[in-house]
Amino acid sequence: MLEATPKEIKTRKALRVNPCKTCEPVGALYAALGVHRCMPHSHGSQGCCSYHRTFLSRHFKEPAIATTSSFTEGASVFGGGSNLKTAVKNIFDIYNPDIIAVHTTCLSETIGDDLNSYIESIDIPEGKVVVHANTPSYAGSHIVGFGNMMSGFIKYLAEKSQAKTDQIAIFPGFVNPGDMRELKRLAKQMQVHYIMFPDTSGVLDAPNKGHYEMYPQGGTTVAEIRGLGAVKRVLALGEVTCTPPAMVLQAKCGVNFTALPLPIGIEATDQYLMELSRLVNTEVSDSLTEERGQLVDVILDAQQNFAKKTVAIYGDPDIVLGLTAFVLEMGMIPKYILTGTKSDLFSKRGEALFAKFGVSGCQALNNEDLFTLHQLIKNDGVDLMIGTTHGKYIARAEDIPLVRAGFPVLDRYVHSYMPLVGYRGAMRLLEMICNALLDRRDRDAADEDFELVM
Amino acid sequence: MNEREKVLDQYSGRVFKNRKDHIIELDEAGVPQVIAANSRSIPGLMVNRGCCYAGCKGVVLGPIADAVVLTHGPIGCGFYSWGTRRNKAKPEGEGAKNYLQYCFSTDMQEPDIVFGGEKKLRQAIVEIMEIFQPKCIFICSTCPVGLIGDDIQAVARWVKSTYKIACAAFSCEGYKGVSQSAGHHIANNGLMKEIIGSGQAKNSKKFAVNLLGEYNIGGDGWETERLLKQIGYEVVSVFTGDGSFEKMKNAHTANLNLVQCHRSINYIAEMMKAKYGIDWIKVNFIGIDETIRSLRSLAIYFDDAGLKQRTEEVIADELAAIEDQRQYYRSRLTGYTAGVFVGGSRSHHYQNLLLDFGIKTVIAGYEFAHRDDYEGREVLPDIKPDADSKNIEQLSPVADEAHYHLTLSKERFAELQNEIDLETYHGMFREMADGTVTVDDFNHYETEKLIELFQPDIFYSGIKDKYMIQKSGTPSRQLHSYDYSGPYACFTGAINFARDTYMSISAPAWKYLTPPWLVSSTLEGSIGGTENA
Ligand code: SF4
Ligand code: SF4
Numbered sequence: 001m002l003e004a005t006p007k008e009i010k011t012r013k014a015l016r017v018n019p020c021k022t023c024e025p026v027g028a029l030y031a032a033l034g035v036h037r038c039m040p041h042s043h044g045s046q047g048c049c050s051y052h053r054t055f056l057s058r059h060f061k062e063p064a065i066a067t068t069s070s071f072t073e074g075a076s077v078f079g080g081g082s083n084l085k086t087a088v089k090n091i092f093d094i095y096n097p098d099i100i101a102v103h104t105t106c107l108s109e110t111i112g113d114d115l116n117s118y119i120e121s122i123d124i125p126e127g128k129v130v131v132h133a134n135t136p137s138y139a140g141s142h143i144v145g146f147g148n149m150m151s152g153f154i155k156y157l158a159e160k161s162q163a164k165t166d167q168i169a170i171f172p173g174f175v176n177p178g179d180m181r182e183l184k185r186l187a188k189q190m191q192v193h194y195i196m197f198p199d200t201s202g203v204l205d206a207p208n209k210g211h212y213e214m215y216p217q218g219g220t221t222v223a224e225i226r227g228l229g230a231v232k233r234v235l236a237l238g239e240v241t242c243t244p245p246a247m248v249l250q251a252k253c254g255v256n257f258t259a260l261p262l263p264i265g266i267e268a269t270d271q272y273l274m275e276l277s278r279l280v281n282t283e284v285s286d287s288l289t290e291e292r293g294q295l296v297d298v299i300l301d302a303q304q305n306f307a308k309k310t311v312a313i314y315g316d317p318d319i320v321l322g323l324t325a326f327v328l329e330m331g332m333i334p335k336y337i338l339t340g341t342k343s344d345l346f347s348k349r350g351e352a353l354f355a356k357f358g359v360s361g362c363q364a365l366n367n368e369d370l371f372t373l374h375q376l377i378k379n380d381g382v383d384l385m386i387g388t389t390h391g392k393y394i395a396r397a398e399d400i401p402l403v404r405a406g407f408p409v410l411d412r413y414v415h416s417y418m419p420l421v422g423y424r425g426a427m428r429l430l431e432m433i434c435n436a437l438l439d440r441r442d443r444d445a446a447d448e449d450f451e452l453v454m
Numbered sequence: 455m456n457e458r459e460k461v462l463d464q465y466s467g468r469v470f471k472n473r474k475d476h477i478i479e480l481d482e483a484g485v486p487q488v489i490a491a492n493s494r495s496i497p498g499l500m501v502n503r504g505c506c507y508a509g510c511k512g513v514v515l516g517p518i519a520d521a522v523v524l525t526h527g528p529i530g531c532g533f534y535s536w537g538t539r540r541n542k543a544k545p546e547g548e549g550a551k552n553y554l555q556y557c558f559s560t561d562m563q564e565p566d567i568v569f570g571g572e573k574k575l576r577q578a579i580v581e582i583m584e585i586f587q588p589k590c591i592f593i594c595s596t597c598p599v600g601l602i603g604d605d606i607q608a609v610a611r612w613v614k615s616t617y618k619i620a621c622a623a624f625s626c627e628g629y630k631g632v633s634q635s636a637g638h639h640i641a642n643n644g645l646m647k648e649i650i651g652s653g654q655a656k657n658s659k660k661f662a663v664n665l666l667g668e669y670n671i672g673g674d675g676w677e678t679e680r681l682l683k684q685i686g687y688e689v690v691s692v693f694t695g696d697g698s699f700e701k702m703k704n705a706h707t708a709n710l711n712l713v714q715c716h717r718s719i720n721y722i723a724e725m726m727k728a729k730y731g732i733d734w735i736k737v738n739f740i741g742i743d744e745t746i747r748s749l750r751s752l753a754i755y756f757d758d759a760g761l762k763q764r765t766e767e768v769i770a771d772e773l774a775a776i777e778d779q780r781q782y783y784r785s786r787l788t789g790y791t792a793g794v795f796v797g798g799s800r801s802h803h804y805q806n807l808l809l810d811f812g813i814k815t816v817i818a819g820y821e822f823a824h825r826d827d828y829e830g831r832e833v834l835p836d837i838k839p840d841a842d843s844k845n846i847e848q849l850s851p852v853a854d855e856a857h858y859h860l861t862l863s864k865e866r867f868a869e870l871q872n873e874i875d876l877e878t879y880h881g882m883f884r885e886m887a888d889g890t891v892t893v894d895d896f897n898h899y900e901t902e903k904l905i906e907l908f909q910p911d912i913f914y915s916g917i918k919d920k921y922m923i924q925k926s927g928t929p930s931r932q933l934h935s936y937d938y939s940g941p942y943a944c945f946t947g948a949i950n951f952a953r954d955t956y957m958s959i960s961a962p963a964w965k966y967l968t969p970p971w972l973v974s975s976t977l978e979g980s981i982g983g984t985e986n987a
Contacts (some may be wrong), residue, residue, distance in 0.1 A: 004551045004586050014577035015585075016529065016561035023530025045597060047493060047505020047628040051534035053918050058538070063922040065898070070495045072842055076601065076629040083497040090498030093466055095900050106528045107597035107629060111565055137528035138562050138598070210967035212926035340529075371556075393555050410538075415679075415807065 001397040005371065006380045017371035018390065020314055021340025023137030024145025025173060026052040027105035029066050031149035034180075034198025036178045037218030039097035041111065043084060043132075044105025045071040059408040060177075060204045060416050065214060067091050071107060080108050083117050088122050088130060095214065099222055102132035103149055109136035129222060131156035141341040142317050142407075143241050146174045149197065150245035153225050160253040162229035167193045168279055169231040169255070171246060173238030173262060173318055174407060176203040177218075182419035183237070183263070183272075188275040190284050195224045195231060198322065205417050229253030233279060237272070238262045238318030240343050263350075264322025264429075265329050266295060291423040298427060299330055302434050305454070307331040309437065314338040314373055315386040315406035317346040317366070319420070323386055323405060324350060326426055327355040332435070335362050335382050342367040370394065384436060401436040405429070456481075457891055460905045466542065469587060472496055476894040478828075487883060489605035491894045492824040493871055494842065502795075502821050502918050505628030507531055509637025509822075509831075511594040514645070515624070516847035517541035517669050518553060518697040520590040524558045527596030529587055531628070532559035538610035540935050542676070543696040550737045553590070558582065564607050569837030572604045576612070583617055590620040590699045592644075620699060622648035632842050633822035635798065636719065639846050642721035645693070645702065646849060650726065657859055658689040661756055664708045667715030667799070670695025672940020677947050678714075678739045681772070685749065685764045688799065693719055693896050700855050706730045706854075707899060709861045710755060712737045712748075717798030717820075717827050718881045721849075727877070729851040731738075731860045733867065736875040739943045741806035742773075742780070751874035755862075772945035780810075783952035789811025791910040793904065795896055795919075796933045798823040804914060807942070809954050816908045818886065819893035828892065830881035830976040851977070902926070912959055927967060 025042055029052050032040035049068035055250045056064035067090075069075070069083040075258050091100055102115060115132040124130055133152030135145040150171070172180050175341035180201040183265045200216020228234075228249055234257035236242035246257035252338060263272040270292070313323050317339045324334045333373070339352050343366045350364025365372070374394045385395050386403045389410040395402035409415050419425035438454055445451070455464065458479040465473055475490035495501045504512070507525075512535040515523050525532030536557035544551045560809045562692050575593070582591065591613060591637040593606050622644040626637045629690045640883050663682070668675040676959035682689055691701040703834035711723050711734035723734035731909035735755060746769050753765040773780075790813045794801045825833050862870065870876050886892065891908070893900055901919055904927055913923045914933045922932035931937055931954065942951040 002555055004553065004556065006585060010581070010584055012585075014560060014574045014582050015581040016532075016557075016559045018536075018557050019529050019533050019559065019561065021529060022533045023528060026530070041498075044503050046501060046503050046633075047508050047597075048530065050502065050504040050508070051530065052917070054538075055534055057917045057921060061921060063919070063925065065500060067498050067500050070497045070501070071629050072494055072632060073845055074841070076597070076627075086648050087495070087498030090469060090496060093469070094464065094499065105597070106530075106567075107601070110598040110601045135529050136564075136567075138567050139564050141529070206925070208925050208967060209929075210925075210927040212922050264522040335541075 002374060002393050005374050005378070005397070009372070009375045015086030016369055018374075019340050019369050020338060020390070021141035021143070023106075023142060024140050024148065025103050025105055025137065026055055027142035027144065028101070028133055028135045028149035029053070029064070030056060030174065030200065031146045031198045032101035033064065033102070033203050034200040034219055035099060035101065035153065036221045037098035037119070037215040037227065038219065039100050040066040040089050041087060041091065041100050041102045041218070042066055042068045042105060043080060043102050043115065044069060044107040045076070048105045048107075055408065056204075058410045059169035061413060062203070062204045062206065063218060067095070069108070076107060076111060079111055080113050082117050082395055085122050088124070090300070092125050092128060097215065099129040099131065101109060101153065102130065102151060103135045103145070103152075104132070105135070106137050109134065109253065113228040117453070128155070138223055143174055143341045145227070146429040147241055147244045154228060154245060154249045154252060156295045157222065157225045158229040158249055158253050159226050165193075165227065165230050166231050167195055167231045168276070169228050170194050170235040171234060171242040172196060172199070175242040175262065175314060175319070176419070177203070177205040177291070178416055179421045179425065182298065182422045182425055185274065186288070187276060188282065189288055189441030190273065191282045192276050192280050195227060196220060196395045197225060197228060208325065213447070229255060231255055232259060235272070239349070240317040240341070240345055257330060261325065262318045262322040265426050266292070266318070266423070267329065268322060268325055269422050269426065288423070295423045295427050295430075298369045299432060302430065305434050305437055308333060309383040310335040311386055312336040312338070312373060312377060312382045313382040314385075314391060316371065317343050319340050319406045321346065322348050322420070323355070323429070324353055326429060327386070327433075328359065330354060333359050333362065336365070336373060336376055337362070337375050338365045339369050340369055374398075384433065401440045403432045403436050455800055455899055456780045457907050460907055461891070461900055464899070464903075469496055475902070479890045479893065480883065480890050481888055486829065489825060489828045489892065489894055491820070491828060492635060492822070492843065495895055500655065501895055502568060502897075503633040503895065505632040505634065506626045506637040506640065507594060507596050507628045508535065509534055509634030509718070510624050510626035510641040511637070512539060513634060513669065514638055515592050515594065515696055517543060517554070517694040518592075518702075519543035519545050519554050520588075521590040521592050521699045522553050522558055522582055522586060523592045524560070524578060525594050525596060525603065526560045526571065526584065526599050527560045527562055528598065529559055531596040532557050539669075540938070540940075541695055542673055543670065545698065551586075553588070567602060568597055569806055570604060571599060572601055572609060575604065575609050576608065579609070579613055588619065588677065591909075593621070593623040595625050595627055597628045598854060600625065600629070620649065620652065631846055635822040635824065636842075636846050638718040639721055642719065642725070643847055643849050646722055646725045646851065648704045649699055650722070650855065651703070651706040652731070653700075655704035655707050657707040657709070657857070660709070661686055661758070661761060662688040662690050662708045663706070663710045663712055664690050664705050665692045666711050667719035668692055668695050669715070671934070672936045672942065674739070674941045674943035677941040677943045681749070681768060685768050687752070693722060704734070706857050708732060709859070710735060710752070712752070714739060715799040717823055725849060725851050729773035729858075731853070731858045733861060734877055736879045738803050738806065740800070740803035740947075742810045742945060742948045744803070744806045747945045754874050755870065755876070760859070776897075776945050776949050777880050779949045781830060781901055783956055784811050785951065786956050787952060790814075791816045791908070793817040793910040793913040793915075794933070795819045795821075795893070795906065795913070795915045796899070797821050799826055800933050802885060803828070805882070805885050807951055810948060811955070813955075814980045815886065815890065816910055817891050817893070817904050818882065820895045821895065823894065826879065826881060828881050828883050828894070829921060830884065831879050898922070912955060927964075929961070929964070931955065931958055
């Protein structure tokens with residue numbers, strides 16, 4: 001496995017090997033699926049769209065709808081205006097969404113298609129909406145694309161309002177429907193009136209009822225997105241992902257935001273609840289206090305199994321930072337944390353976490369790939385890996401247990417229904433981490449050392 | 455209204471005008487039907503097609519394990535085609551490297567798009583040579599590269615002269631052609647120009663064959679090779695499952711090309727005929743009867759008593775080994791109906807396999823086939839190239855005197871053409887019964903509609919529609935990835951396929967789609983609401 005990877009690290013200036021990121025539009029597509037009755041539309045040739053839909057379906061094991069402008073060579077030379085016009089008409093005719101969310105691809109960006117003027121010149125049926133976002137992959141990863149699509153919705157739809165409602169907007173970031181459900185459960189427990197944007201729960205975890213619904217029940221409605229301009233405050237969960245769209249909303253509608261880390265682990269969840277508590281002036285409920293106490297209890301009970309174990313965490317910036325904070329709370333050492341997305345903020349926040357918990361010899365790397373991670377591990381190994389499916393090659397090559405978390409997880413089921421966020425999410429993580437390490441101990445134990453009770 | 459008209463009914467003017475020629479209902483057996491294919495998809499229709507790059511890099515070049523395939527472009531295209539197609543490979547020999555676990559990309563950034571990416575591409579290759587020292591590099595370009603005009607062909611020449619390794623550049627930008635199909639052709643051209651025939655081996659063995667259009671999904675190629683070797687064939691090279699550029703270099707030494715996937719590889723078969731005189735034969739190792747037919751055709755081609763005898767022995771052995779299970783699954787599956795919608799060849803191949811178990815195909819279609827894949831190669835002279843297909847280079851290699859070798863005399867060749875599928879392919883329509891509907895470049899709406907109208911017991915397709923179909927209450931299996939099962943080729947493969955099909959149809963959970971409280975009330979006394987009135 002990965003035999004061609006040498007131990008010796010040579011600096012690379014041009015070559016990307018085994019990336020730990022993908023392209024902007026897939027993030028845009030995912031964000032758009034979190035809007036109710038929305039058809040994501042890929043403005044480019046059909047290959048991108050096919051790859052993006054396939055990819056989301058492989059992660060969620062769910063249909064991921066999206067249409068494409070189907071550029072051919074002609075459109076690539078003369079621009080895709082007429083392709084978009086035809087597409088919009090056909091989409092409303094045949095698939096009847098409430099809203100079409102167009103994102104660009106590297107192709108239409110390189111040509112320089114002006115989506116604003118294209119969309120202005122299209123006849124849009126009464127009551128329907130078309131919005132767009134620019135998502136050139138040569139300028140950012142899927143995380144950036146996710147934020148850009150959110151900003152696109154906001155720019156087109158959010159309405160400035162003097163009168164503020166009692167609602168809070170929650171930007172959950174690029175997380176699974178299971179996380180969004182958990183974030184909403186916590187907010188409900190805090191008696192918060194909220195708009196979650198986007199919200200893929202009820203869309204990418206829709207039930208099987210024996211008949212297919214192209215637009216399932218979930219998703220932020222167009223009316224809610226319009227209403228974002230009138231909310232009391234935005235909680236932008238995941239600084240790297242959600243700060244840019246929160247700033248767009250602030251600039252457009254004057255809504256202030258608080259950027260918080262993704263609520264993974266104890267402190268980040270505490271922070272989320274405290275912030276909600278301050279905003280709506282409610283006490284944290286007994287049941288949440290109980291959940292928190294249970295989490296602390298299990299960490300202490302199982303401490304001996306993971307304390308001081310070293311771990312490599314890789315994937316998307318906010319999720320990796322969240323996981324890093326939690327493993328530190330557990331007493332582990334996050335020796336390498338790595339994201340493919342370019343983000344100095346990531347490295348800065350990572351370093352800050354290392355300092356806060358007083359761990360040394362740890363590295364936080366952004367704009368890096370899994371080939372680098374593998375070489376680092378070859379030089380100085382770890383006890384555990386936490387991250388996306390693509391790390392399984394390294395895990396196998398180096399015989400390291402792997403806990404799957406983040407995007408994408410292509411080779412396991414149910415994960416997208418289950419949260420990483422909140423105390424419950426942390427408890428689930430703890431169980432996965434602990435089991436992975438204990439299974440390894442069982443596997444490696446000699447007969448005479450094989451324990452019944454652990 | 456017949457079923458076809460019902461599907462088309464919802465479409466407005468221009469869409470109707472386009473789609474009506476892509477949807478064919480077979481009604482009078484024997485009357486040749488014409489279908490529109492390999493033409494542009496309509497913007498806004500949710501189609502299953504991929505792009506030229508996907509056909510070139512993803513399908514044809516991707517499985518070649520001992521070559522570094524470098525994607526020149528932004529990160530996504532390369533990332534998505536990394537490890538996602540189940541083209542298994544196990545490079546042989548000391549120090550053989552398997553690059554399939556790797557994704558190589560130039561990860562182009564804004565300045566590369568603005569100022570050109572050639573410099574970065576060259577630098578990436580310098581780094582590949584420093585770190586990996588491969589013996590072969592394939593460069594594949596994605597959409598932006600064509601527009602900004604990076605000369606990847608010049609880079610390939612530079613690689614060859616500087617490093618003295620094999621290198622080919624494929625200008626397979628996604629916007630070329632109308633689907634993956636253009637990419638297959640471009641990949642075929644590049645392999646023909648740069649790899650095939652560049653080896654030093656001599657034509658030696660009598661029963662030496664290449665297996666073309668077999669990508670070893672789920673191990674299909676290995677299963678096929680196992681039988682061929684058992685009978686006594688030498689498999690010189692496979693295009694391209696578990697493929698090796700080192701072996702492909704000597705592909706010209708074979709005596710016969712076996713074509714499994716007609717759509718993606720017929721170009722190489724034809725070009726090798728022109729250049730090396732190697733005949734090709736259409737085979738199909740999907741399905742029991744088809745495997746038998748294919749093996750016998752080969753034996754007839756080589757016309758050797760020993761070979762014929764071993765062929766029959768192997769067939770008998772294989773059949774005996776699966777007989778019980780074959781009977782079992784046949785008894786379980788007979789009478790079911792299926793829809794089969796895959797790329798450009800499988801929809802045909804799998805109909806044969808389904809019939810082995812008594813399953814009738816009622817609806818079928820291709821994503822990116824050409825008319826000949828439906829109607830047979832007989833229509834080739836009638837297909838007029840359009841603007842999109844004209845852009846794909848058409849090579850016309852001339853005979854290579856040093857390596858040209860005919861296996862059959864002209865007379866024998868002509869004689870055999872009446873007996874076996876020698877350099878011909880009759881297409882999918884011929885297999886399909888009256889009343890069945892075929893859809894070219896099927897889309898999401900049509901898929902939904904066809905399922906509603908035909909209610910097949912199982913629908914074979916790909917991942918983009920699998921979950922939509924399952925949510926509609928119809929079992930669905932992926933015929934691109936086999937839902938991570940397989941192999942499905944040849945005899946034991948057929949049993950694997952039947953087992954998986956039966957498993958999908960008979961999953962106990964299908965019975966639980968409707969909760970009991972939706973069919974009978976749980977609230978005592980409230981029925982009709984009379985109690986409290
Ligand atoms: S061209 Fe750009 S948008 Fe399309 S798949 Fe490649 S990286 Fe993604
Ligand atoms: S950018 Fe072009 S080459 Fe890449 S996936 Fe999209 S259509 Fe294909």
